[in-house]
Amino acid sequence: MNFTDSIRNSILVIIEAGIILGSLGVVSLSNIIYSAFLLGFVFICIAFLYLTLNADFLSAAQILIYVGAVNVLIVFAVMLINNPKEIKTKEPWNISNNISFFLCTSLFVSLSFTILKTNWSNLYSIQHSLNILDQMPSNIRLIGKNLLTQFLIPFELLSLLLLLALIGAITIARRDEFIEADDSETLDSKEESV
Amino acid sequence: MFEHVLILSSYLFCIGFYGLITSRNMVRALMCLELIFNAININFVTFSNFLDSQEIKGEVFSIFIIAIAAAEAAIGLSIILVLYRNGRSNQINEFNLLKW
Numbered sequence: 001m002n003f004t005d006s007i008r009n010s011i012l013v014i015i016e017a018g019i020i021l022g023s024l025g026v027v028s029l030s031n032i033i034y035s036a037f038l039l040g041f042v043f044i045c046i047a048f049l050y051l052t053l054n055a056d057f058l059s060a061a062q063i064l065i066y067v068g069a070v071n072v073l074i075v076f077a078v079m080l081i082n083n084p085k086e087i088k089t090k091e092p093w094n095i096s097n098n099i100s101f102f103l104c105t106s107l108f109v110s111l112s113f114t115i116l117k118t119n120w121s122n123l124y125s126i127q128h129s130l131n132i133l134d135q136m137p138s139n140i141r142l143i144g145k146n147l148l149t150q151f152l153i154p155f156e157l158l159s160l161l162l163l164l165a166l167i168g169a170i171t172i173a174r175r176d177e178f179i180e181a182d183d184s185e186t187l188d189s190k191e192e193s194v
Numbered sequence: 195m196f197e198h199v200l201i202l203s204s205y206l207f208c209i210g211f212y213g214l215i216t217s218r219n220m221v222r223a224l225m226c227l228e229l230i231f232n233a234i235n236i237n238f239v240t241f242s243n244f245l246d247s248q249e250i251k252g253e254v255f256s257i258f259i260i261a262i263a264a265a266e267a268a269i270g271l272s273i274i275l276v277l278y279r280n281g282r283s284n285q286i287n288e289f290n291l292l293k294w
Binding site: 012016019020023024026027032035036039042043046049050053054055057058061062065066069070073074076077078080081082096097100101104105107108111112115116120123139142143146147151154158161162165166168169170172173175 | 195196198205219221222228236245247257260262264265268269274284
């Protein structure tokens with residue numbers, strides 16, 4: 001029991017170090033393609049963190065959706081958009097960055113202070129004494145039951161939302177043929193008007 | 195363990211927030227938004243694992259958040275693509291189309 005606990009703790013430390021360093025790299029690296037791939041690494045680490053939190057279905061969904069769809073989409077956008085001459089430019093460090101750094105650090109300090117000060121063990125013991133009696137059924141079965149009974153309307157609305165988002169994305173990103181015909185003209189007129 | 199993961203998710207939230215307000219590149223701002231969504235998801239999963247492990251409503255809710263985040267990423271990236279096509283730039287501070 002002790003042995004498995006130590007193994008679990010060391011795995012957790014590795015995962016958390018991956019998340020911390022990877023998210024720092026996402027924000028602070030100057031080359032954006034590196035930060036796009038580091039974002040995928042952070043997503044995979046978060047999926048492993050879900051595995052240690054007994055959420056196996058959610059970890060699979062995280063890998064499928066985030067790493068497989070969102071991160072691939074971001075990498076495609078980086079490759080489509082990035083200017084080769086802008087790829088090495090360092091973002092200037094000015095006073096507003098200092099202010100926001102200070103704000104975020106104070107937010108983090110106050111959040112962690114609140115987390116450490118709150119007495120979670122009371123809440124945990126009350127809930128845990130209620131829950132420890134029954135045998136825990138399968139995770140996936142519970143999610144499916146909740147999705148199709150109590151959360152049925154949000155579930156259906158969500159599928160509608162995804163369909164609308166896909167149609168909207170295609171409509172926005174589609175290159176209109178009339179605009180393409182006189183693309184240079186509109187650009188020139190825009191520059192003149194500015 | 196519990197407070198550990200909570201502090202980790204608050205760290206992820208803060209660093210995503212910092213990147214969202216300081217980054218000049220629009221794609222990087224979108225990536226930081228995804229980091230914030232992941233921090234929220236970690237919070238949901240942690241609370242549902244520790245307090246509601248019988249019927250895991252937090253995990254169901256985080257599935258909704260993941261789906262909405264996927265839709266948001268598709269819409270945001272297509273908006274960025276159109277802006278880049280019209281303006282030949284991907285810096286946030288160069289876009290003031292809605293300003294006047």
